[in-house]
Amino acid sequence: MKSAVIVFPGSNREHDMLYALEQVTGHTPIAVWHQETSLPDVDLIVLPGGFSFGDYLRTGAIAGLSPIMKAVTEKADMGVRVLGVCNGFQILTETGLLPGILLRNAHLKFVCKEVKLEVASNVTDFTKVYDKGQVIRCPVAHHDGNYFADDATLAELEDNNRIAFRYTPDTNPNGSIRNIAGILNERGNVLGMMPHPENLIEPAQGGTDGRGIFASLLEALS
């Protein structure tokens, strides 16, 4: 499984993601600078966490206009898997690859803690090794992770199994509507999620619950 991680000015979890991909898939991912206009031939493109462009204007807004995003969109349209984590999720909503928006956390503060995620759909390439309804541990670290979309969009997401992860109701860390933590695009090849599975992939990190996402992709794409 070949993968690429896009690096924007201000990305700060790209090393975490590169490390996790390498550990779980056994393949060394390629880091791609945001000024590039084309992507290597890969099975997975990852937009990592961080504060691209300092979160100025709006989270993900300026990164969405980076030259590489045209190539990412083209690949996504061709069916290549795209994973956006945290700031990556924000960039995906800004570019329109995913619906809805990430608002400021309801309590208006940055939050870094472990939450519990319910695997709401396991019929995706990103979650297939999990059981449906399985509850996994996963850390979050963000200031703007409060997912919001209009009722029609939410209905669309729910009716089509496009909600991949929900926070358990007692651990929703940001006020996200319907406890949404991660969603898919219509075709199912683009996942955006606020939590950081890349920070919980080995016993030294306190657990391995986050491995499943990378293991699922490995299974789907090998």
Place this chain on the structure above:
Amino acid sequence: MIRNDIDITPELIADHGLKPDEYQRILDLIGREPNFTELGIFSAMWNEHCSYKSSKRWLRTLPTEGPRVIVGPGENAGVVDIGDGDVVVFKMESHNHPSFISPYEGAATGVGGILRDVFTMGARPVAALNALRFGSPKNARTRHIVSGVVEGVGGYGNCFGVPTIGGEVNFDARYNDNCLVNAFAAGIAKADGIFLSEAKGVGLPIVYLGSKTGRDGIHGSTMASGEFDDDSEEKRPTVQIGDPFAEKLLLEASLELMASGAVIAIQDMGAAGLTCSAVEMGAKGNLGVKLDLDKVPCREEGMTAYEMMLSESQERMLMVLDPSKEEEAAAIFRKWDLDFAIVGYTTDDLRFKVMRHGELMADLPIKELGDEAPEYDRPWVPTPTPATIDPKDIAAPADLGETLVQILALPDMCSRRWVWEQYDNLVQGNTLAGPGGDAAVIRVGATSKGLAFGVDVTPRYCDADPVEGGKQAVAECWRNITAVGAEPLAATDNLNFGNPEKPEIMGQLVGAIQGIGEACIALDMPIVSGNVSLYNETNGQAILPTPAIGGVGLLPDVFKRVGKSFTAVGETIILVGDRVGHLGQSIYQRDILGAVAGAPPKVDLAVERRNGDFVRDAIRSGKVSAVHDISDGGLLVAVAEMAIGSDNASIGATLTKNVDLPQHAWAFGEDQACYVLTLPADTTDAFLAEATSAGIPANVIGSTGGSELTVEGSAPISLTRLNDVHEGWLPNYMAAPDTH
């Protein structure tokens, strides 16, 4: 615009924080009256913050060398060998005055400054900690300052991408008008990839890197070298504005630049900005520096030489460039959208010359500006040694359990979760033990090695007895690092005191440094970097003497470590160390009885070391499952924290008092060199035998299990209740409507 040739009046001199005798020294040095820009440069270099003129004499007495020390004090940060060609680079620095005036920006730029100190040395920052001290919770401004400082620390570190993994938070009325924000950062580098600030070579280009220069922070370090009064709000323009995004770019660009071989010397622009960085690089290398300010990238038009030399705009660096690498170096900075400008050259005339619009605006002897700043042997009086109070003379509580509940909910004792959940403590994926434990632990890259960090001081002990308090600060830091299984390697000190011109305050500083020095020698923990913050006074009221110690320890194998939480039921709880039930200056005495009296607990450094080495060996050989030291609040608080601190499920405990002490002294006495640890019941006898043969006092005090904390002879207390009060105070306080 103020002209450069205005009259240098006594008022102007005083406004620059220079005393008449210091001004006379300037006249003697340069043989003429300085012009306005030159006066500003002297003021920036000779203020307390930059020159350490009151403390230098005493700082020299600290131990700064050791087999692992590669770079000691005097550079941007200390460098310590951690084996396999790797080094840890770390320092702690205060940003107290700016944080009181403007909490968010002051704290944010404090974090930014210390991160820059670390990556200027060639290290990628891997951990941040902080020591925060606020006024009484009852004080009208406290909530505002807590909220701004915590948000500022998080705002900067989170965006920059360094995990903030630990620290201290205290409240005391003595910090009402002078909060303390001490920021610690550590980075990892290769031993052969360390960069220093000493310029080398004549006629080499001096390059300005990073963000543009604006008018913010002018006189920042001079402001930080004076006391506050009722008008301190008016000093807001001296506070810098931080941009963590720019700093993140500067980090990546600097590390790329260093890898390219283009850097001969590098220095960050912190306090006193362009002035201090240029003078330090030249003076250290025995070279002159000539700057052309017309080349300096500016944010605004029409800045004068005076303003540019004193600006403390953030996220800037100065370096001496290998001229053959100029194009390569400039390309790196273009990639990261940062300024790169040749603004001057090194010279052989030992002068510091500054040009603006073709005119010579300053021409000063460079060595004297830096090395020959005034140094004082200020008069001091030792703090009178208080008498030790017998625990029998300190009143017992009506109900032991209810008192424990009260203590766990105190502002100084409650959980700091509300604070640390606003810090990204996981970024970089190497956090093995985040905030809330005795020491925080990170993994060194993808190796099995770990680094442990702690920041400690007990200001009320230092107030009662600076020498013992100074010792205790080092000992507690050493103990906390030991309690996770790490070997303490070295430390950084951040000495926060009041006005050193008062002999009593100077006596606190001298005493604390003496105590720190003794402890560092006895515990083999040299001081490799540090910072002094004086004049922490408002309207003549000084802060508690607060010499914060930041320590670093090494774990050869990250899997051979423990946390403080109980891990299993039915285990034996053992206390290592001698109990005397010391209650003078304790939390129990201060917050339950409302009295502050007597000597602080005595630190026996030989016992400290003996007990600690034994506990560390026990951890590394896998014999114990959890360890927590006794500190604020005493034994019962330590056990309660072990019980309710469990991540998954709380595990209770039953304890028996088996020493001849009053029960409250046994429960709440803050004895030093003591550890509580747990181990499987069937290994108890072997462990005790081993302790006996090693001459270590170790006794069984109870066992784990149940959902309550029970002291034999007292009513059980539910862990749920302890947890609720412990977790409740800070969020409730911060959420309460401001009644003022």
